[in-house]
Amino acid sequence: xxxxxxxxxxxxxxxxxxxxxxxxxxxxxxxxxxxxxxxxxxxxxxxxxxxxxxxxxxxxxxxxxxxxxxxxxxxxxxxxxxxxxxxxxxxxxxxxxxxxxxxxxxxxxxxxxxxxxxxxxxxxxxxxxxxxxxxxxxxxxxxxxxxxxxxxxxxxxxxxxxxxxxxxxxxxxxxxxxxxxxxxxxxxxxxxxxxxxxxxxxxxxxxxxxxxxxxxxxxxxxxxxxxxxxxxxxxxxxxxxxxxxxxxxxxxxxxxxxxxxxxxxxxxxxxxxxxxxxxxxxxxxxxxxxxxxxxxxxxxxxxxxxxxxxxxxxxxxxxxxxxxxxxxxxxxxxxxxxxxxxxxxxxxxxxxxxxxxxxxxxxxx
Numbered sequence: 313x314x315x316x317x318x319x320x321x322x323x324x325x326x327x328x329x330x331x332x333x334x335x336x337x338x339x340x341x342x343x344x345x346x347x348x349x350x351x352x353x354x355x356x357x358x359x360x361x362x363x364x365x366x367x368x369x370x371x372x373x374x375x376x377x378x379x380x381x382x383x384x385x386x387x388x389x390x391x392x393x394x395x396x397x398x399x400x401x402x403x404x405x406x407x408x409x410x411x412x413x414x415x416x417x418x419x420x421x422x423x424x425x426x427x428x429x430x431x432x433x434x435x436x437x438x439x440x441x442x443x444x445x446x447x448x449x450x451x452x453x454x455x456x457x458x459x460x461x462x463x464x465x466x467x468x469x470x471x472x473x474x475x476x477x478x479x480x481x482x483x484x485x486x487x488x489x490x491x492x493x494x495x496x497x498x499x500x501x502x503x504x505x506x507x508x509x510x511x512x513x514x515x516x517x518x519x520x521x522x523x524x525x526x527x528x529x530x531x532x533x534x535x536x537x538x539x540x541x542x543x544x545x546x547x548x549x550x551x552x553x554x555x556x557x558x559x560x561x562x563x564x565x566x567x568x569x570x571x572x573x574x575x576x577x578x579x580x581x582x583x584x585x586x587x588x589x590x591x592x593x594x595x596x597x598x599x600x601x602x603x604x605x606x607x608x609x610x611x612x613x614x615x616x617x618x619x620x621x622x623x624x625x626x627x628x629x630x631x632x633x634x635x636x637x638x639x640x641x642x643x644x645x646x647x648x649x650x651x652x653x654x655x656x657x658x659x660x661x662x663x664x665x666x667x668x669x670x671x672x673x674x675x676x677x
Contacts, residue, residue, distance in 0.1 A: 317362050319355050321514040325505055329359050338363065338452075339503040340478035345491040346507030349540025352487045353458065354419045355507075357382060360389055360454040363483055367451035377449075384412045387448035392439055393458035394429035420518070420541035424588055428655050431463040436470050443479050452481045460486040461493040468495050475501045490650070509539020523548045536599060536617055546592065558582070559596035560624050566666050567631035569673040574666045590658035594648055594665070601642050604629045608638055637672045644668045 317333055319326040332338055344352040364386055365377035380386040393411050398404035407425070414423045439455060447453045457463070463471070475484060475498065486502060488494060512534040518541060519530035525548060533552070537544035558581050565577040583589050603616045603625050613619055632638050648665040652658075 317358070319351065319358060321510045322351055322355060322507055325355060325507060328505060329355075333362055333366070338483055340482065341475045341484040341486065341502040343491070343499060343502035343504045344485060344487045344507060345504065346489070347509070347540060348422065348489045349420065349537070349542030349544070350507035350510060351420070351541060352507055353415065353456075354541075356456045356485045356487060357384075357419065359485065360386075360456060360483075363452050363454050364388055364449075367449070382416070384416055388451070388453045390439055390442055390453065390455040391458070392431060392435050392455065393423075394431050394462045396425050396427040396429050397432065418545065421545045422542050426586075426588070428587075429462065430655075431457070431460070431467065433464050433467050436463060436467040440470055440474060443474065443482055447481065452483060453479070454483045454485065456485045456487065458487050459489060461488045461490050468498055472498055472501070510541060511539070515539070515541060515544045519544055519548060538599065538617070543595065550592075555592065556596060556618070556621070559593055560600060560618075560621050562593070563597060563600055563628055564624065566669050567628045567673055569631070569670050571667055571670050574670055575663060578662060578666060584659040584662055587652065587658045590662050591649075591652055593662070594645060598642070598645050600625060600628075601638065601645060604632070605635075605638050605642065608635060631673045633672075633674050641669055641672050644672075 317326070317330050319329070344356060346352060361378040361381040364381055365374040368374045368377060377386065381389055384391065391412070393408075395407045395411060398407055410425075411423050414421065439457075443453065443455065457471075460471075471484075471486075472495075478484070484502075486498075491499060491504075512531075515534040515537055516527075516530045519525040519533055520527060523530075523545070525533070529548075533544050533547040536547055536552070562574075562577055562581055566574045568574075578584060582593060599617045600621070603618050603621075606615045607622075607625055607629050613622065616622065616625075618625065629638070632641065644665055648661050651661045
């Protein structure tokens with residue numbers, strides 16, 4: 313007998329999808345929503361493997377179908393994902409292969425091209441044509457759209473029509489890191505499946521088993537990841553100690569309220585043209601400001617993500633005039649994250665963020 317479908321790190325999601333598989337009442341469209349790294353891609357692939365293997369009678373046939381799904385080579389698994397606009401025909405073939413191989417090698421790792429990425433309208437049109445053809449293996453077809461919020465607005469009419477009038481035995485799984493950026497007409501026609509932060513124990517196990525980290529490092533990174541496999545992966549791939557030291561130092565300068573000093577420090581410390589580096593810095597600052605809020609509220613130190621920087625955080629906290637200023641700083645950080653979805657130049661986004669944080673300090677009138 314095949315092993316039962318299970319996503320242990322998302323128990324509520326696991327129960328919902330298990331019930332759909334057992335009942336045989338699959339929705340034509342699912343919307344998986346939640347922060348990057350909560351396991352949406354891994355769950356979608358596991359769910360697709362179950363759907364595309366259930367038509368077969370023997371264990372060996374089902375296992376073969378599931379393996380093809382996990383290798384992303386099943387003919388009835390269709391993938392649409394963000395990628396840069398290809399510069400030539402050669403790159404047009406290489407970019408999708410790079411995405412597929414990256415996801416096979418490490419499902420929880422973010423695929424980073426070092427360039428601006430979007431879902432290309434041509435890929436959405438290709439999907440529509442593909443779904444008009446009979447399934448290769450005669451059963452279901454599954455389409456997974458990664459970060460569907462990155463699709464151009466003109467593509468949502470195509471998606472909406474596909475969702476409203478789905479081809480027979482077709483399941484669409486739309487993954488989004490930010491459901492608020494999607495048209496309400498699309499969201500309302502999908503079965504919504506919400507993903508929540510992953511328990512630290514699962515992230516620790518992932519880091520020790522898959523990334524071969526020590527228990528001590530795995531525990532620290534799991535805590536800093538705030539429930540995200542992707543963030544834990546990033547932390548495991550870099551010198552997090554050095555990055556955190558730079559991040560807290562920059563916040564100390566910004567907390568003085570001096571725009572000129574902040575701009576100079578940012579230019580010296582990081583490459584503000586590098587989207588990935590700037591985004592990683594913003595994520596670290598979010599964790600620091602979360603801790604600053606905890607300190608300002610007088611909560612126990614056990615709640616801190618960055619307890620080893622407690623003294624620095626207290627000094628920075630003193631430069632912000634209470635709860636309101638700290639909360640507004642956290643809002644500014646979140647709003648800046650959103651700018652990355654709109655392809656705002658990272659230098660402009662980070663400079664504007666630093667100035668907004670300057671304005672919220674007690675050193676600015």
